[in-house]
Amino acid sequence: xxxxxVSMNSANLIDRLxxxxxxxxxxxxxxxxxxxxxxxxxxxxxxxxxxLARLHRAEAELAMRMPLAQSLDEEKIQSLLRENWMTDPRFxxxxxxxxxxxxxYHVDPQSIPDQVANEVIAHLGQSGxxxxxxxxxxxxxxxxxxxxxxxxxx
Amino acid sequence: MGTVARVQAPQGNTGDPIRDxxxxxxxxxxxxxxxxxxxxxxxxxxxxxxxxxxRLRNARTVNCQFCKSVRYDVxxxxxxxxxxxxxxxxxxxxxxLSEEEKLAIAFADAYLHDPKAMTAELAARLKRHFSAxxxxxxxxxxxxxxxxxxxxxSIGGMPDNLPITEIAAP
Numbered sequence: 202x203x204x205x206x207v208s209m210n211s212a213n214l215i216d217r218l219x220x221x222x223x224x225x226x227x228x229x230x231x232x233x234x235x236x237x238x239x240x241x242x243x244x245x246x247x248x249x250x251x252x253l254a255r256l257h258r259a260e261a262e263l264a265m266r267m268p269l270a271q272s273l274d275e276e277k278i279q280s281l282l283r284e285n286w287m288t289d290p291r292f293x294x295x296x297x298x299x300x301x302x303x304x305x306y307h308v309d310p311q312s313i314p315d316q317v318a319n320e321v322i323a324h325l326g327q328s329g330x331x332x333x334x335x336x337x338x339x340x341x342x343x344x345x346x347x348x349x350x351x352x353x354x355x
Numbered sequence: 356m357g358t359v360a361r362v363q364a365p366q367g368n369t370g371d372p373i374r375d376x377x378x379x380x381x382x383x384x385x386x387x388x389x390x391x392x393x394x395x396x397x398x399x400x401x402x403x404x405x406x407x408x409x410r411l412r413n414a415r416t417v418n419c420q421f422c423k424s425v426r427y428d429v430x431x432x433x434x435x436x437x438x439x440x441x442x443x444x445x446x447x448x449x450x451x452l453s454e455e456e457k458l459a460i461a462f463a464d465a466y467l468h469d470p471k472a473m474t475a476e477l478a479a480r481l482k483r484h485f486s487a488x489x490x491x492x493x494x495x496x497x498x499x500x501x502x503x504x505x506x507x508x509s510i511g512g513m514p515d516n517l518p519i520t521e522i523a524a525p
Binding site for chain 1: 361362363377378380381383384387388390391393394395397398399400417418462465466470471473475478481482487488490491492494495496497498499501502503505506508509510511
Protein backbone atom coordinates (compact mmCIF):
# COMPACT_ATOMS: atom_id res chain seq x y z
CA UNK A 202 0.00 0.00 0.00
CA UNK A 203 1.29 3.47 -0.86
CA UNK A 204 0.74 5.99 1.90
CA UNK A 205 0.17 9.68 1.42
CA UNK A 206 1.34 11.35 4.60
CA VAL A 207 -1.09 13.72 6.25
CA SER A 208 0.78 16.18 8.47
CA MET A 209 -0.91 16.20 11.83
CA ASN A 210 0.21 17.92 14.99
CA SER A 211 -1.13 18.60 18.45
CA ALA A 212 -3.08 21.64 17.17
CA ASN A 213 -4.96 20.16 14.20
CA LEU A 214 -5.37 16.75 15.86
CA ILE A 215 -8.47 17.95 17.71
CA ASP A 216 -10.29 18.30 14.37
CA ARG A 217 -10.00 14.52 13.93
CA LEU A 218 -10.96 13.73 17.51
CA UNK A 219 -14.13 15.85 17.80
CA UNK A 220 -16.08 12.91 16.39
CA UNK A 221 -15.64 11.30 19.83
CA UNK A 222 -18.14 13.85 21.22
CA UNK A 223 -18.16 14.34 25.00
CA UNK A 224 -14.74 12.79 25.57
CA UNK A 225 -13.23 15.07 22.90
CA UNK A 226 -14.74 18.11 24.62
CA UNK A 227 -13.35 16.96 27.97
CA UNK A 228 -9.99 16.33 26.35
CA UNK A 229 -9.93 19.83 24.88
CA UNK A 230 -10.73 21.31 28.30
CA UNK A 231 -7.69 19.53 29.77
CA UNK A 232 -5.53 20.90 26.94
CA UNK A 233 -6.67 24.47 27.65
CA UNK A 234 -6.21 24.01 31.41
CA UNK A 235 -2.64 22.76 31.22
CA UNK A 236 -1.59 25.69 29.02
CA UNK A 237 -3.36 28.29 31.16
CA UNK A 238 -2.56 27.12 34.70
CA UNK A 239 -0.51 29.69 36.68
CA UNK A 240 2.32 27.45 37.96
CA UNK A 241 4.40 26.87 34.82
CA UNK A 242 4.62 29.65 32.21
CA UNK A 243 3.31 28.75 28.74
CA UNK A 244 6.69 29.72 27.25
CA UNK A 245 8.42 27.00 29.31
CA UNK A 246 5.78 24.46 28.27
CA UNK A 247 6.36 25.47 24.66
CA UNK A 248 10.08 24.73 25.06
CA UNK A 249 9.10 21.31 26.47
CA UNK A 250 6.66 20.67 23.60
CA UNK A 251 9.30 21.49 21.01
CA UNK A 252 11.92 19.40 22.79
CA LEU A 253 9.55 16.42 22.88
CA ALA A 254 8.77 16.97 19.19
CA ARG A 255 12.49 16.96 18.45
CA LEU A 256 12.97 13.74 20.41
CA HIS A 257 10.05 12.13 18.50
CA ARG A 258 11.31 13.51 15.16
CA ALA A 259 7.78 14.85 14.68
CA GLU A 260 8.21 17.31 11.80
CA ALA A 261 4.62 18.60 11.74
CA GLU A 262 4.81 19.27 15.47
CA LEU A 263 8.12 21.12 15.10
CA ALA A 264 6.61 23.32 12.39
CA MET A 265 3.88 24.74 14.64
CA ARG A 266 4.04 27.29 17.45
CA MET A 267 1.59 27.61 20.33
CA PRO A 268 -0.09 31.07 20.20
CA LEU A 269 -0.03 31.23 24.01
CA ALA A 270 3.79 31.26 23.89
CA GLN A 271 4.25 34.04 21.35
CA SER A 272 6.77 35.77 23.61
CA LEU A 273 9.25 32.98 22.97
CA ASP A 274 12.14 34.12 20.78
CA GLU A 275 12.55 32.11 17.56
CA GLU A 276 16.36 32.18 17.86
CA LYS A 277 16.04 30.64 21.29
CA ILE A 278 13.80 27.94 19.83
CA GLN A 279 16.37 27.18 17.16
CA SER A 280 19.05 26.96 19.85
CA LEU A 281 16.86 24.45 21.70
CA LEU A 282 16.41 22.40 18.54
CA ARG A 283 20.20 22.38 18.03
CA GLU A 284 20.40 20.94 21.58
CA ASN A 285 22.30 23.98 22.88
CA TRP A 286 19.96 24.69 25.79
CA MET A 287 22.46 23.43 28.39
CA THR A 288 25.08 26.05 27.52
CA ASP A 289 23.19 28.87 25.80
CA PRO A 290 22.94 31.80 28.31
CA ARG A 291 19.50 32.66 26.91
CA PHE A 292 18.12 29.72 28.90
CA UNK A 293 17.44 30.38 32.56
CA UNK A 294 18.28 27.94 35.35
CA UNK A 295 14.59 27.18 35.67
CA UNK A 296 14.25 26.40 31.96
CA UNK A 297 17.32 24.17 32.07
CA UNK A 298 15.98 22.25 35.06
CA UNK A 299 12.67 21.70 33.26
CA UNK A 300 14.26 20.72 29.94
CA UNK A 301 16.59 18.28 31.68
CA UNK A 302 13.60 16.75 33.46
CA UNK A 303 11.70 16.56 30.15
CA UNK A 304 14.47 14.51 28.54
CA UNK A 305 14.50 12.02 31.42
CA TYR A 306 10.70 11.90 31.31
CA HIS A 307 10.82 11.13 27.59
CA VAL A 308 13.15 8.17 28.14
CA ASP A 309 11.16 6.68 31.03
CA PRO A 310 9.59 8.39 34.08
CA GLN A 311 10.89 5.51 36.24
CA SER A 312 14.45 6.57 35.43
CA ILE A 313 14.16 10.19 36.62
CA PRO A 314 16.81 10.76 39.31
CA ASP A 315 15.67 12.48 42.52
CA GLN A 316 18.19 15.27 41.91
CA VAL A 317 16.65 16.06 38.51
CA ALA A 318 13.12 16.15 39.97
CA ASN A 319 14.23 18.14 43.02
CA GLU A 320 15.77 20.83 40.81
CA VAL A 321 12.41 21.33 39.15
CA ILE A 322 10.67 21.49 42.54
CA ALA A 323 13.25 24.04 43.74
CA HIS A 324 12.36 26.31 40.81
CA LEU A 325 8.63 25.69 40.38
CA GLY A 326 7.47 24.44 43.78
CA GLN A 327 5.38 21.32 44.36
CA SER A 328 2.34 22.61 42.47
CA GLY A 329 4.56 23.64 39.56
CA UNK A 330 6.17 20.20 39.52
CA UNK A 331 2.76 18.50 39.33
CA UNK A 332 1.53 20.97 36.71
CA UNK A 333 4.65 20.22 34.66
CA UNK A 334 4.28 16.43 34.72
CA UNK A 335 0.59 16.73 33.86
CA UNK A 336 1.46 18.96 30.93
CA UNK A 337 4.26 16.70 29.73
CA UNK A 338 1.89 13.72 29.72
CA UNK A 339 -0.79 15.41 27.65
CA UNK A 340 1.65 17.20 25.32
CA UNK A 341 3.61 14.02 24.69
CA UNK A 342 0.38 12.04 24.26
CA UNK A 343 -0.96 14.49 21.71
CA UNK A 344 2.27 14.36 19.73
CA UNK A 345 2.15 10.55 19.73
CA UNK A 346 -1.49 10.36 18.63
CA UNK A 347 -0.93 13.04 15.95
CA UNK A 348 1.86 10.89 14.51
CA UNK A 349 -0.39 7.83 14.56
CA UNK A 350 -3.28 9.73 12.97
CA UNK A 351 -0.96 10.92 10.22
CA UNK A 352 -0.86 7.26 9.21
CA UNK A 353 -4.47 6.37 9.94
CA UNK A 354 -6.14 9.27 8.17
CA UNK A 355 -4.73 9.14 4.68
CA MET B 356 12.05 5.05 40.99
CA GLY B 357 12.11 6.85 44.32
CA THR B 358 10.57 5.10 47.31
CA VAL B 359 9.44 8.39 48.81
CA ALA B 360 6.90 10.60 47.06
CA ARG B 361 8.48 13.78 45.70
CA VAL B 362 5.45 15.87 46.56
CA GLN B 363 2.77 15.57 49.21
CA ALA B 364 -0.83 15.03 48.20
CA PRO B 365 -3.33 17.51 49.68
CA GLN B 366 -5.21 16.30 52.74
CA GLY B 367 -8.51 16.00 50.90
CA ASN B 368 -10.78 13.01 51.31
CA THR B 369 -13.25 13.40 48.49
CA GLY B 370 -13.24 9.71 47.59
CA ASP B 371 -12.13 10.64 44.07
CA PRO B 372 -8.71 9.01 43.48
CA ILE B 373 -7.63 11.83 41.15
CA ARG B 374 -8.66 14.72 43.41
CA ASP B 375 -7.19 13.04 46.51
CA UNK B 376 -3.85 12.36 44.81
CA UNK B 377 -1.00 14.85 44.34
CA UNK B 378 -2.82 16.06 41.23
CA UNK B 379 -5.02 17.93 43.72
CA UNK B 380 -2.09 20.33 44.18
CA UNK B 381 -3.09 21.95 40.88
CA UNK B 382 -6.73 22.98 41.32
CA UNK B 383 -6.78 24.57 37.86
CA UNK B 384 -6.26 21.22 36.13
CA UNK B 385 -7.62 18.61 38.53
CA UNK B 386 -11.28 19.15 37.64
CA UNK B 387 -10.70 18.97 33.86
CA UNK B 388 -8.60 15.81 34.32
CA UNK B 389 -11.23 14.20 36.57
CA UNK B 390 -13.87 15.23 34.00
CA UNK B 391 -11.88 13.60 31.22
CA UNK B 392 -11.58 10.38 33.22
CA UNK B 393 -15.34 10.42 33.73
CA UNK B 394 -16.01 10.97 30.02
CA UNK B 395 -13.62 8.21 29.02
CA UNK B 396 -15.73 5.69 30.98
CA UNK B 397 -19.22 7.17 30.70
CA UNK B 398 -19.28 8.34 27.09
CA UNK B 399 -17.49 5.47 25.47
CA UNK B 400 -18.52 4.00 22.11
CA UNK B 401 -16.05 1.22 22.96
CA UNK B 402 -17.07 -1.54 25.36
CA UNK B 403 -15.59 -1.16 28.89
CA UNK B 404 -13.63 -4.42 28.81
CA UNK B 405 -11.75 -3.24 25.72
CA UNK B 406 -10.98 0.14 27.34
CA UNK B 407 -9.72 -1.73 30.41
CA UNK B 408 -7.43 -3.90 28.28
CA UNK B 409 -5.89 -0.77 26.77
CA ARG B 410 -5.57 0.82 30.23
CA LEU B 411 -3.87 -2.28 31.67
CA ARG B 412 -1.52 -2.60 28.69
CA ASN B 413 -0.45 1.00 29.35
CA ALA B 414 -0.13 0.35 33.10
CA ARG B 415 2.08 -2.66 32.42
CA THR B 416 4.33 -0.75 29.99
CA VAL B 417 4.68 2.32 32.21
CA ASN B 418 4.98 0.05 35.26
CA CYS B 419 2.53 2.04 37.34
CA GLN B 420 1.75 -0.21 40.33
CA PHE B 421 -1.35 1.78 41.26
CA CYS B 422 -2.75 1.47 37.73
CA LYS B 423 -1.85 -2.22 37.48
CA SER B 424 -3.66 -3.05 40.71
CA VAL B 425 -6.97 -1.45 39.78
CA ARG B 426 -9.89 -3.13 38.01
CA TYR B 427 -12.87 -1.04 36.95
CA ASP B 428 -16.18 -2.63 37.92
CA VAL B 429 -17.78 -1.91 34.54
CA UNK B 430 -15.02 -3.83 32.75
CA UNK B 431 -15.47 -6.86 34.99
CA UNK B 432 -19.21 -6.78 34.41
CA UNK B 433 -18.41 -6.65 30.70
CA UNK B 434 -16.50 -9.93 30.96
CA UNK B 435 -12.92 -8.95 31.76
CA UNK B 436 -11.77 -11.87 33.91
CA UNK B 437 -8.34 -12.19 35.59
CA UNK B 438 -7.61 -15.03 33.18
CA UNK B 439 -8.06 -12.55 30.34
CA UNK B 440 -5.98 -9.91 32.14
CA UNK B 441 -3.14 -12.46 32.38
CA UNK B 442 -3.04 -12.56 28.58
CA UNK B 443 -2.30 -8.82 28.25
CA UNK B 444 1.43 -9.50 28.21
CA UNK B 445 4.28 -10.22 25.80
CA UNK B 446 3.16 -12.87 23.34
CA UNK B 447 -0.47 -11.70 23.48
CA UNK B 448 -0.63 -12.26 19.70
CA UNK B 449 -0.69 -16.01 20.31
CA UNK B 450 -3.16 -15.78 23.22
CA UNK B 451 -6.87 -16.59 23.27
CA LEU B 452 -7.77 -12.89 23.21
CA SER B 453 -10.15 -11.91 20.42
CA GLU B 454 -8.96 -10.20 17.24
CA GLU B 455 -10.54 -6.95 18.44
CA GLU B 456 -8.70 -7.16 21.76
CA LYS B 457 -5.38 -7.93 20.04
CA LEU B 458 -5.91 -5.00 17.69
CA ALA B 459 -6.59 -2.64 20.61
CA ILE B 460 -3.33 -3.78 22.26
CA ALA B 461 -1.43 -3.26 18.98
CA PHE B 462 -2.84 0.28 18.84
CA ALA B 463 -1.71 0.92 22.42
CA ASP B 464 1.73 -0.51 21.67
CA ALA B 465 2.17 1.74 18.63
CA TYR B 466 1.42 4.72 20.90
CA LEU B 467 3.57 3.51 23.79
CA HIS B 468 6.67 2.48 21.86
CA ASP B 469 7.25 4.23 18.53
CA PRO B 470 4.27 5.99 16.94
CA LYS B 471 6.29 6.77 13.83
CA ALA B 472 6.85 3.07 13.25
CA MET B 473 3.16 2.22 12.99
CA THR B 474 2.71 0.18 9.84
CA ALA B 475 0.28 0.86 7.02
CA GLU B 476 -1.08 -2.64 7.57
CA LEU B 477 -1.96 -1.89 11.22
CA ALA B 478 -3.48 1.47 10.23
CA ALA B 479 -5.65 -0.29 7.63
CA ARG B 480 -6.77 -2.98 10.11
CA LEU B 481 -7.68 -0.33 12.70
CA LYS B 482 -9.75 1.57 10.14
CA ARG B 483 -11.49 -1.60 9.02
CA HIS B 484 -12.38 -2.75 12.50
CA PHE B 485 -13.18 0.45 14.41
CA SER B 486 -15.40 3.38 13.47
CA ALA B 487 -13.86 6.85 13.39
CA UNK B 488 -15.62 7.69 16.68
CA UNK B 489 -14.35 4.51 18.36
CA UNK B 490 -10.78 5.16 17.22
CA UNK B 491 -10.92 8.78 18.40
CA UNK B 492 -12.25 7.67 21.77
CA UNK B 493 -9.57 5.00 22.11
CA UNK B 494 -6.93 7.62 21.27
CA UNK B 495 -8.25 10.04 23.90
CA UNK B 496 -8.54 7.27 26.49
CA UNK B 497 -5.00 6.14 25.82
CA UNK B 498 -3.59 9.65 26.24
CA UNK B 499 -5.52 10.05 29.51
CA UNK B 500 -4.40 6.66 30.87
CA UNK B 501 -0.79 7.23 29.84
CA UNK B 502 -0.52 10.82 31.07
CA UNK B 503 -1.96 10.01 34.51
CA UNK B 504 0.08 6.84 34.99
CA UNK B 505 3.28 8.67 34.03
CA UNK B 506 2.30 11.36 36.55
CA UNK B 507 2.04 8.72 39.25
CA UNK B 508 5.42 7.22 38.35
CA SER B 509 7.08 10.66 38.13
CA ILE B 510 5.81 11.61 41.58
CA GLY B 511 7.35 8.44 43.00
CA GLY B 512 6.73 6.74 46.32
CA MET B 513 5.01 3.81 44.68
CA PRO B 514 4.94 0.46 46.51
CA ASP B 515 6.49 -2.56 44.80
CA ASN B 516 3.24 -4.44 44.84
CA LEU B 517 -0.41 -3.80 45.56
CA PRO B 518 -3.39 -6.15 45.85
CA ILE B 519 -5.89 -6.12 43.02
CA THR B 520 -8.71 -3.74 43.91
CA GLU B 521 -12.01 -3.23 42.15
CA ILE B 522 -13.15 0.37 41.91
CA ALA B 523 -16.30 1.93 40.55
CA ALA B 524 -16.03 3.71 37.23
CA PRO B 525 -16.33 7.48 37.80
